[in-house]
Amino acid sequence: MKQIAIKKTLTYYFTDSCTTNSGSLDEKLDEEMRLLLKKYDVHLAESCTGYYGLKKFSICNCESCGNVMINRDRNPTGFGGGDSACDFELAVLDGGDYRGQQLCEECLPNSHRWGLHP
Known part of the structure; x- marks a missing residue:
């Protein structure tokens, strides 16, 4: 029987307003995550970051x-x-x-x- 596996992963990091405003760390993390997941034929469906x-x-x-x-x-x-x-x-x-x-x-x-x- 074929199935789809959906995995939710939560991460956090502490940042400051300079890094937050540039968005560069988020872009780097998303790209690295996509490359890693691609090795295992896993697809990144969505990624979002909230700042608090x-x-x-x-x-x-x-x-x-x-x-x-x-x-x-x-x-x-x-x-x-x-x-x-x-x-x-x-x-x-x-x-x-x-x-x-x-x-x-x-x-x-x-x-x-x-x-x-x-």
């Missing part, structure tokens, strides 16, 4: 494990919903403040509002 202000959205690295997170204690609405919000949640974890540290949902205690609950 670290301060505006309270995005930072978890001080314990380094995961990228949104501090939901400081930004309770997160990315604000919408169609692509669920994609972002796969790459950027929820998190919050705990004992003076910013911790992702995986490092927060279960009792914390934004900690993973079993």
